[in-house]
Amino acid sequence: MSYSTAYLGKHADRLAQAFHLNGYVSIPGFYTGKELEILIEAKDRFIREIVPHMPASDAYYEDKADRSTLKQIKNICKRDAYFEEMMADGPLPMLARIVLREDVNPINMQYFNKPPNVGQPTPPHQDGFYFHLTPNHAVTIWIALEDIEPEQGCVKYVQGSHRHGMRWHGRTETLGFSQGMLDFGTEQDLTNLLSHPCKAGHLIAHHSLTIHMADGNSTSDRTRQALGAVFYADACKVNEKTKTAYQAQLNADLANSGKI
Numbered sequence: 494m495s496y497s498t499a500y501l502g503k504h505a506d507r508l509a510q511a512f513h514l515n516g517y518v519s520i521p522g523f524y525t526g527k528e529l530e531i532l533i534e535a536k537d538r539f540i541r542e543i544v545p546h547m548p549a550s551d552a553y554y555e556d557k558a559d560r561s562t563l564k565q566i567k568n569i570c571k572r573d574a575y576f577e578e579m580m581a582d583g584p585l586p587m588l589a590r591i592v593l594r595e596d597v598n599p600i601n602m603q604y605f606n607k608p609p610n611v612g613q614p615t616p617p618h619q620d621g622f623y624f625h626l627t628p629n630h631a632v633t634i635w636i637a638l639e640d641i642e643p644e645q646g647c648v649k650y651v652q653g654s655h656r657h658g659m660r661w662h663g664r665t666e667t668l669g670f671s672q673g674m675l676d677f678g679t680e681q682d683l684t685n686l687l688s689h690p691c692k693a694g695h696l697i698a699h700h701s702l703t704i705h706m707a708d709g710n711s712t713s714d715r716t717r718q719a720l721g722a723v724f725y726a727d728a729c730k731v732n733e734k735t736k737t738a739y740q741a742q743l744n745a746d747l748a749n750s751g752k753i
């Protein structure tokens with residue numbers, strides 16, 4: 494059993510309670526040492542060997558003419574055995590089962606970066622808005638792949654916001670986050686908004702209704718790299734019709750506007 498699996502077994506009740514109360518759990522040092530090194534090397538290998546062959550709809554750049562501005566990769570677990578295994582077995586699905594208190598299905602793993610100088614803010618949103626799920630009961634496990642300070646764009650969560658349902662979303666101009674909250678900024682949002690500077694290997698698991706966001710990267714020399722692994726609770730049903738139609742429309746809009 495890896496260190497992280499042992500940790501989860503020991504702290505399962507506490508993690509489930511904190512997730513239920515706050516809408517997320519934050520675990521510093523979840524990946525450390527050799528495990529962290531292997532994870533980072535797998536991500537570097539993926540970017541080097543697989544990204545150049547991916548369709549524009551699955552690998553986004555802040556500036557598509559500049560390959561150093563890679564900002565997001567979708568579906569990495571469907572293109573690489575290492576990430577597929579990470580979603581199928583071990584600490585990530587175990588943590589998802591613990592916090593959702595149900596069996597889970599692995600759905601997607603994405604890479605998120607905010608390149609120096611040009612990395613854009615992540616608009617306030619609830620992941621569940623993108624998922625087309627009933628009930629909306631899913632978790633995203635976000636993993637910092639390097640140390641992340643506020644100036645690089647830390648993730649920020651509105652504590653307890655998952656208990657107040659889905660908020661109003663609409664189209665944004667942000668590539669990779671096409672939907673953002675239109676009514677963000679209530680007193681309750683701002684009072685409960687907490688920023689999370691992280692060391693590499695820090696993990697934060699958030700519910701699909703938890704409001705979160707991040708600033709842009711204002712540094713000129715540091716990236717801001719992370720992974721996001723999504724699991725749906727077994728009982729959820731996806732509305733494939735609305736989901737597929739939305740994705741097709743989005744891909745067409747992005748291509749027409751020259752963003753991908």
Ligand SMILES: O=C(O)CCC(=O)C(=O)O
Pocket residue numbers: 605615620633635648705706707719720721
């Ligand atoms: O990394 C980010 O800026 C945001 C990631 C995110 O929204 C997510 O993992 O759901």
